[in-house]
Amino acid sequence: MSFAARNPSVLIFLSVLALFTLLVTVMSEAIGTGLVSTSFVKILGKTLCLALVAVAMDLVWGYTGILSLGHFAFFGLGGYMIGMWLMYERTHEIAAAALAEGPIPPTEAEITAAIGNQIFGVVGSSDFPPVWAFADSLTLQLALVVMAPGLLALIFGWLAFRSRVTGVYLSILTQAMTLALALYLFQNDSGLRGNNGLSGLQNLPGVDAPQSHVSLWFFWASALALGVGYVFAAWLVGGKFGSVMRGIRDNEARVRFLGYSVESYKLVVFTLTAMIAGIAGALYYPQAGIINPAEIAPIASIYLAVWVAIGGRGRLYGAVIGAVFVSLVSSWFTGGQAPDVPLGFYTVKWVDWWLVVLGLSFVLVTLFAPRGIGGLFDLVTERQPPERHGANLGPDAGSLREKEASQ
């Protein structure tokens, strides 16, 4: 059977994604009717990036059973890596233009000093920290988008999985990791502008096109990344590797006794998904325009888990639906667009109450609909769990049941 035939949901997903991209394009301000504002195109593009990191989260949690509460650290790291290049090049342009006004043409050292002053002035410095060594090379920074999160995940995962840390303890460790990274980046001398973060990322160096066009390009790139990421994830879980992943989730010890090195597999999945998260972050933050350490606070990674849980873990489209649905609804409620509900004695302001609603729905979904929104599709495709009603016929648990005996 061909790949598409084995995974009908992939074809459906790609068609929906393509249709959605086309629809937004023809309604965009840049080349369409202008029905969809540029800022909304940015929101949609960012949402697609969140869907991609949710797919990564689904691979690591829904399929492999590792509840990582630190994948937003990788997402943010990817954003920082591309942000460094964007900020450097952009400042380079401005600095070079400003110095060119002077009577003597500036030397390369003068330009570099001006850039350093411009970028690091806010943290009281003007020297380039070592982490900016490759900031002038797009190729190297693009490589770092996957390498930096990948390396962090590799080291962290190697230490954690080798010691057989699992379950809740691993989740806590991942939270500690993302918190530690956020706290480190908050420091002014971390070299990444402390709590100011990197800004002005929406401006592409060397490009004169208006934001309406740039936003659309990023929207397309995000859609493409999500499409490719989705197909890759489907390919990954569709084969024997996916069998092993699900085996690890359901019974780690059994997989080990089959001769598979569970630790290596976990490490591969953890690192791979960290890289995907890095790519998603690198597409997200140029659309957001700014990245600062608050983005990788522990709560962000918990949101990620909530999206996947509400969407339905263990199925890729569930993760996408969860991320898109919850983040869009979330921005509607917290954006002040949702009307307040006056109760006479108290007025429900959604900006304050949205988190309560989200938390409550997370608990309710986990308790009563563990398959999430994606589970609704089962009603259509009748992917029902086996019906094994009827009393046990034998004395032992699990012996023949009524229905089987009558067959």
Next chain:
Amino acid sequence: MSTLLEVSGVSVTFDGFKAINNLSFSIGHAELRAIIGPNGAGKTTFMDIVTGKTRPDEGRIVWGGKSRSLLNMSEARIACEGIGRKFQKPTVFEDQSVQENLLMALKKDRGPLAVLFYRPQAADLERVRALAEEIGLADQLYRKSGELSHGEKQWLEIGMLLAQEPRLLLVDEPAAGMTSSEREHTTALLIEAAKTRAVVVVEHDMEFIRRLNCRVTVLHEGAVLAEGSLDHVTRNQDVIDVYLGR
């Protein structure tokens, strides 16, 4: 007969409790062996030690013709060396089809990269089909194994073990919860398997062991109490005292 596995002078202590006490055991290349003993005699701990799940405090475990020690190998490595284990409760991957379960167990390169690019060849699928035939699940290949009955799950697990092509099979209470016809099928499977490899069966059910018709090792308080044919050990006064006479 040459020895496949030799365990000598092994002891394990859990929080001061000696689960295995100076245990010695050996088995040949193609031999069927039953291990019996009361609860807490150390049967499962013995299997844990051989498969690498539990590290012994002292003693030696020597494996195969090259006489290599198993003590420093990981569980996965030991499994790849050719020791397969069946657990007391049937542990198949319920979310996956019978075919997927068997394909995962099939003796192939276990490295992540090799597995990532692995696509089942016609020969592999044929082998899976033959195995399913042997365990009586040929017409259930595409069913989710969670839908199988208890006995079928036990067979599937035995089938997965056979797919691993191990040189030593450790089987923990294979007949538990089976109907009498299912037991007969299981007996036949084990006897057949023992023609080409070593099989160790841990079992409580005397009737089942009688049908296996093999050497029996009686464990008690972490050490070997008696060894020999079933009739021989059931006549042994110590065995009667601690186990059969209860």
